Amino acid sequence: MPERQDPFATLFDMQAEAMREMFGRFAGTVNDPAEADLGQWTEAAEQLRTMWLDFVQERMAGGGDPANPLDPAHWMQMAQGWARSAPFDPAAAQRMMADGMELWQNLAGAMLNTGGESAGEDDREKPALPRQDRRFSDPAWREHPAYLLLHQTYLMLADHFTRAAKEIDGVPEEQKGQLTLATQAMLDAMSPDNFIATNPAVLKRTVETSGQNLVKGMQHLIADLQRGQLTHTDAEAFTLGENLAATPGKVVHETPLYQLIQYNPATPDVLAVPLVIFPPWINRFYILDLTPAKSFIKWAVDQGLSVFVVSWKSADASTKDVVWDDYIRAQIDAIDHVRARLDVPAVHSIGYCVAGTTLAATLAILARRGEADKVASATFFTAQVDFEKAGELRSFIDGTQLEMIGKLSPDGYLDGRYMAATFNALRGKDLIWNYVVNNYLLGEDYPAFDLLHWNGDVTNLPAKWHGDYLRDLYRDNKLVVPDALEADGTPIDLARIETPAFVQAGRDDHIAPAESVWRTTRHFRGDTTFVLAGSGHIAGVVNPPAANKYQYWTGDSAAPSLEAFVEGAREHPGSWWPHWFEWLQQRDDARVPAKGKRKPGGRGDKVIEDAPGRYVKMR
Incomplete structure (x- = not known):
């Protein structure tokens, strides 16, 4: 030997x-x-x-x-x-x-x-x-x-x-x-x-x-350095309004901060109570309207819902003074516009991620003002209101990091590429270095992947509100302290919320950890239903039934902890979307003919432009 x-x-x-x-x-x-x-x-x-x-x-x-x-x-x-x-x-x-x-x-x-x-x-x-x-x-x-x-x-x-x-x-x-x-x-x-x-x-x-x-890899590297952003997918593979964000509809309302899109009905009758979706204002809304097979919006329309979605404008120097109050006022404005347009007393609502946090504040303000009945139900997609267990993003909110972020916003807004880089850094092995090897060293062609296209379609943020959000919510956790915060002149107390709520969390979510989302159930006074979905922050939400992927758990939403909920929960295969729709119909299953302004752009209906609108295309 x-x-x-x-x-x-x-x-x-x-x-x-x-x-x-x-x-x-x-x-x-x-x-x-x-x-x-x-x-x-x-x-x-x-x-x-x-x-x-x-x-x-x-x-x-x-x-x-x-x-x-x-x-x-x-x-x-x-x-x-x-x-x-x-x-x-x-x-x-x-x-x-x-x-x-x-x-x-x-x-x-x-x-x-x-x-x-x-x-x-x-x-x-x-x-x-x-x-x-x-x-x-x-x-x-x-x-x-x-x-x-x-x-x-x-x-x-x-x-x-x-x-x-x-x-x-x-x-x-x-x-x-x-x-x-x-x-x-x-x-x-x-x-x-x-x-x-x-x-x-x-x-x-x-x-x-x-x-x-x-x-070829050098060509990719130089192109990325020039645009200041890592490329994940073929930029020429998707066009908004054609194969992404393609659900037919019209922009029916517009403000300097958002456009309101109403989608064409797909059924003869629709639920009398319309649905208003508030996507994250840190991302493009079409995460919920990807290719037709993955689109939550299209699926909801196909179930017989009158669907509206807010498309937030990407920040620029003109929005340097925008703060949380403006986003809350925008949500209330959208709710009131839909109520007036369809002549209905109330709407169903969805808030995704940070827009769900804002929706909770909106509900608390409406309750304090005696206007809670404007919202028939509220659904929260991976949204946090209690940030004590907010996960890895808390590593970016000490004094040093907040100071550095402030220096990156000299014109009053934070370049969305920084937000994208931050989220990519949380999963660097998968979202950075995997592409460095494939794109720069192996010189491979970019794949055509709708989710990665959306991930790279960044949105700028108003710097003043972004800083307040990190300090007041992530760092100081003030939202769960009654009246510690106010907006539009009204103190915020989550315990006043009696609106029926559906709270969805992702089991493997590293942006809004399931334990953090679970705590939402402890701060509302009304009937609250909690569902734990398989996968994470995106795939746990964007999981169409036809894909037959992942699973979800239902159980005792009044359990004392997430651990106790999981111990007694029942697992169901596939998507939780049908379970949510059944829950929504239990609130009110009345239907009305899909005519008049239920069909946007019809005779006598003044609209602004076709969906997906201009704001989602602004950089």
């Missing part, structure tokens, strides 16, 4: 040898190395050089974009600030070294003794690795000992650093959360699959294409 070698001493030699061997092996599958066309490589290198120099010169001539969310400096400053609070833990470091030695000795020693997995062994079942991660699923990561050892070592170190951040002693919970988030972000960025020299799949593609994957 060969003499056992020290894995620490051989690791870097193995890595260098692996790169040479990989290039030789991969080149042999494409060209005869002795006859390789070096001209193709020279041309690719010159293309890369020219593209980058042209980009740099263009940026220097134009002064660059000081507010580019892709600038790593913003995120490095944040991570460094978090990391300063991390004390050194000798015990954790010792455990990490011991585990590292064991992994390297066992894994590297075994590979050295067997000489690696040769091509002739491909049909043999490969042993299970100590750690699994889909980033390293390509067979190339197992074809040479160095790459096998490299990615397994990385995963071992990542586990240790993540656990150390979560278990660190003597650090306040808020700082611990920041440290955990910063640690995960740095680990995601340092993954060996993110770099050409340490990603065997990229090396293989580079040889196969004579470097053209890197040329």
